[in-house]
Amino acid sequence: MRVVKLGGSLFERAQYDVFACLAHIEKQKMPTVVVCGGGQFAENVRMAQEKWHFNDIAAHEMALLAMQQTAIMLQSFFPAFTLCASVYNCHATPLAIWSPDIAELNAGGVPASWDVTSDSLSAWLACQIQATSLQVIKACEVREGSALTTLVQQGVVDAQFVHFTQNATYDVTILNVEAFLRQ
Numbered sequence: 001m002r003v004v005k006l007g008g009s010l011f012e013r014a015q016y017d018v019f020a021c022l023a024h025i026e027k028q029k030m031p032t033v034v035v036c037g038g039g040q041f042a043e044n045v046r047m048a049q050e051k052w053h054f055n056d057i058a059a060h061e062m063a064l065l066a067m068q069q070t071a072i073m074l075q076s077f078f079p080a081f082t083l084c085a086s087v088y089n090c091h092a093t094p095l096a097i098w099s100p101d102i103a104e105l106n107a108g109g110v111p112a113s114w115d116v117t118s119d120s121l122s123a124w125l126a127c128q129i130q131a132t133s134l135q136v137i138k139a140c141e142v143r144e145g146s147a148l149t150t151l152v153q154q155g156v157v158d159a160q161f162v163h164f165t166q167n168a169t170y171d172v173t174i175l176n177v178e179a180f181l182r183q
Helices: 017-028 039-052 056-077 087-092 102-107 118-128 148-153 161-165 177-180
Strands: 004-005 032-036 082-084 095-098 135-139 170-177
Touching: 004 017, 004 118, 017 032, 017 056, 017 177, 032 056, 032 118, 039 056, 056 082, 056 095, 056 102, 056 177, 082 087, 087 095, 102 148, 118 135, 118 161, 135 177, 148 161, 148 170
Parallel strands: 004 032, 004 135, 032 095, 082 095, 135 170
Antiparallel strands: none
């Protein structure tokens, strides 16, 4: 089982690369759990927090709801994928889209911080389901062989990604969307 994280920025491109990625994953017929970034839904949470100054716990839970919205929307376009909320349900189907459960993440000790985005959450999930690999797909250019610390400094992955992957028993690959679609 692999985990493929599709960044919310993939919605911003003219050709909606997130749809091409899901179609590609479906054709590969490889057991996969997809983690979707919150995209515009999460950006709305950031803007609302700036305006209303609510705490990071509320913002974190609202951002998780944004990921759930994205998961529900994408599953409606790709019915071959099953929505899974609990990490334990992710093994029940060969193709799944993770709709993260707030209580499960809180119980798992995932910090409520903007330093932990869907990048780190995909690494957390990969660990929980004992995935063989984690592929993080980005809209930006990613230099092959770049160190994770460099990718954090460049803002390609979130600040806690290195922490969440430091003891990974799975392969971690961060790819540009075009490279992923060539696989």
